[in-house]
Amino acid sequence: MSDQLNKDYDVGALIGRGRFGAVFRCVSRISGELFALKSIDKALLTDPLDYDLSSREAKLHRLAAAGNPLAVQIHADYEDDESIHLVLDFCPGPDLFDRIAEKGAPISEPEAAMLMEDLMEAIAACHRRGVVHRDVKPENVVFDSEGRIRIVDFGSAGWIGDGGGMRELVGTPYYVAPEVVRGDEYGEKVDVWSAGVVLYTMLGGVPPFYGETAAEIFEAVRWGSLRFPSRVFRGVSSGAKDLLRRMICKEVSRRFSAEQVLRHPWIKSRGGTSSPED
Structure with missing residues (x-):
């Protein structure tokens, strides 16, 4: 994972899997607040459309969630050679x-x-x-x-x-x-x-x-x-x-x-x- 991500957050247990990656619990090393970390595996983005959507997800998510309390908020995003990482509100569920x-x-x-x-x-x-x-x-x-x-x-x-x-x-x-x-x-x-x-x-x-x-x-x-x-x-x-x-x-x-x-x-x-x- 990104060095900066690991400096900012303590990444913990896996809590879910999706089509292109996984979701983990993570805790801010500064505030101690609990978040969810969505990590998208670039190796799974074999379709150009999937790659394009994933690369702009953070931008559109921030735009959609701005001032929208009924959308999960995005708090940070990181990218390394293998993955795109999004730090999100933690929602315990269920869905x-x-x-x-x-x-x-x-x-x-x-x-x-x-x-x-x-x-x-x-x-x-x-x-x-x-x-x-x-x-x-x-x-x-x-x-x-x-x-x-x-x-x-x-x-x-x-x-x-x-x-x-x-x-x-x-x-x-x-x-x-x-x-x-x-x-x-x-x-x-x-x-x-x-x-x-x-x-x-x-x-x-x-x-x-x-x-x-x-x-x-x-x-x-x-x-x-x-x-x-x-x-x-x-x-x-x-x-x-x-x-x-x-x-x-x-x-x-x-x-x-x-x-x-x-x-x-x-x-x-x-x-x-x-x-x-x-």
Whole structure:
């Protein structure tokens, strides 16, 4: 590891692994504060796109997290011949995926609405700074020591602050938007689609689009036919379904923005009974 990194931080136990590296506990040698260290192994960045994304992750992460308390903050970054290292807030977890699995049943509408409000506040703050996360999923939504959500992992983030769009195929199959799969130019509303899939999964316990392979999932997403099977959505309110239709909307021009999601009656009433009827 970087000599300067080792001077500044005491790197401890491994706490997780990802596609391109690992996450460790680390402690500031000056303050004694606990952080998480994300180390990206350059040898695993064999695709030019992956290398480009990883090399600019720190810059986009800092931009997205500035003044955004619902994003994990980046405190320092280092680079050596083998790795890129990011020092981040330590969040003990669990992540939202674990929370959904732990419940063993769909999450209640009031809890889902509260979580979605925080998630969309985090996403809206990113969008205001021209940053698109591009990999919104339950595994990238963690809980801090106070139990509030924090959005993490800007390794796939893109920049639209110059008014341009993006075309790279990035993201996770279950959550990626159809315009990404089609290879169209796209913008920040891909995050709204992904967040809608997260909400659908919280309320229904299953994703809206699935398949046995990534190719089959992508094909289901491409068609984007949103359904609410009665066996899992029988008890879900019309207001929640209305919001889902506006977030998981194949027509980008009709899909809600993050700010519009935050103004929806179901969110404003915290999953209450004041939601619109079908």
